[in-house]
Amino acid sequence: MDPSHNPSHNPSHTPSPTPVSALEQALHAARALVLADLASGEVAAADVVSMVEESVTQRRWWVEQWPDGVTFVAGLVAQDVQDALLERYGRWPICPVCGSGDPHALEVEPELGPDPHWVCHKAGVKVAAVGSLGAASGGPGPS
Numbered sequence: 001m002d003p004s005h006n007p008s009h010n011p012s013h014t015p016s017p018t019p020v021s022a023l024e025q026a027l028h029a030a031r032a033l034v035l036a037d038l039a040s041g042e043v044a045a046a047d048v049v050s051m052v053e054e055s056v057t058q059r060r061w062w063v064e065q066w067p068d069g070v071t072f073v074a075g076l077v078a079q080d081v082q083d084a085l086l087e088r089y090g091r092w093p094i095c096p097v098c099g100s101g102d103p104h105a106l107e108v109e110p111e112l113g114p115d116p117h118w119v120c121h122k123a124g125v126k127v128a129a130v131g132s133l134g135a136a137s138g139g140p141g142p143s
């Protein structure tokens with residue numbers, strides 16, 4: 001048998017790379033957005049980054065169970081990290097809009113939907129898209 005007729009023996013045949021799934025793209029994007037927000041507030045210590053990784057792992061399973069939820073991952077990871085930080089350290093992110101009164105945290109809206117934003121319910125305003133807190137608070141924006 002002539003090996004040139006067998007594609008598995010043809011050195012010019014290179015397998016195409018496996019495309020990254022929509023789930024993995026969404027998880028990588030969510031990780032990057034939340035890390036950008038954490039870094040803008042100088043909160044991205046190693047243990048906090050571990051909180052992000054834990055959330056991404058849990059949300060991977062969640063989206064595998066409910067594939068239609070893939071567009072909600074960034075907001076959910078942001079909420080997971082916010083909750084984990086509250087348990088360990090306190091409120092995050094602190095509202096940069098309200099200059100007086102008790103400091104309060106922003107909230108993610110929609111709670112379960114695409115295009116999540118950090119919102120101040122006290123002032124009733126959208127402060128920034130998840131991943132863009134640095135620009136809203138006067139810090140460095142996402143790179």
